[in-house]
Amino acid sequence: MRVVIQRVTHASVTIDGICKSAIKEGFMILLGIEAADSQEDADWLCKKIVNLRVFDDENGVMNKSILDVQGEILVISQFTLMASTKKGNRPSYIRAAGHEIAIPLYEYFCNELSIALGKEVGTGEFGADMKVELLNNGPVTICMDTKNKE
Numbered sequence: 001m002r003v004v005i006q007r008v009t010h011a012s013v014t015i016d017g018i019c020k021s022a023i024k025e026g027f028m029i030l031l032g033i034e035a036a037d038s039q040e041d042a043d044w045l046c047k048k049i050v051n052l053r054v055f056d057d058e059n060g061v062m063n064k065s066i067l068d069v070q071g072e073i074l075v076i077s078q079f080t081l082m083a084s085t086k087k088g089n090r091p092s093y094i095r096a097a098g099h100e101i102a103i104p105l106y107e108y109f110c111n112e113l114s115i116a117l118g119k120e121v122g123t124g125e126f127g128a129d130m131k132v133e134l135l136n137n138g139p140v141t142i143c144m145d146t147k148n149k150e
Contacts, residue, residue, distance in 0.1 A: 001041045001109070002032040002081045007054055007140035011074045013124045014131040021122030026071030028134045031109060032081025033102045034095045041146035042109040049073075050116045054140050062140070066117065073113060074122040076132055077106050099127070 005027050012022035027049065055064040055071070066073065079102070083091035097105070103126050114121045124130045 001034070001037045001045055001105075002145045003045060003049070003143070004030040004078075004081065005049065005052070005142045005144070006134060007137045008074075009135040009137045011122075011132070011134035013074065013076060013122070014133070015125055015128045020124060020130075021074055023072035023074045023122050025069065025137070026066055027073045028132070029073060029075045030078040030081060031075055031106065032078050033097045033105050034082050035097045035101055037097065037101070037105060037146065039105070039108055042105060042112055044146055044149075045144060046109065046112045046116045048144060049113065052142065054142065072119070072122065073117060074124075075106075075110050075113065076124040076130060077102070077126045102126070 006029075008023070008026060008028045010022070010024050011028035013020050029049070050067055051065050053065050054062045055066065055069045057063040079093055079096040080091070082096040083093055084095060085091050096102070106126055110121055110123055124132070
């Protein structure tokens, strides 16, 4: 699994002109899932995400987690995160999981993240044409890959 985590002042996702989810301060997360991913990958990511200390403390130092600031999370499925650009100029998405794997794992990830956060996370709609708006705060953007834990 790959995630791009952006610390935001606010974020929202709109589908067919209707706002599906909107959050205030917190994380907007793009989530890519490949066929080899599992619930263990999702569990590892959830734990890392809620404990990331990237929010400012009283001294302006990034030292607080999303739990500390009682922030919100919006999770958007993003199969293009699994793109391979090794050959040619047209990305290959062969590593992206098919719906039969990706949808249940996306739902599991969102549910486990809600539990870890202690509140509902906002979501997009798997496979929909989504319009995502956000105000990146910092900017702070963190990328994580469960196959390359660094």
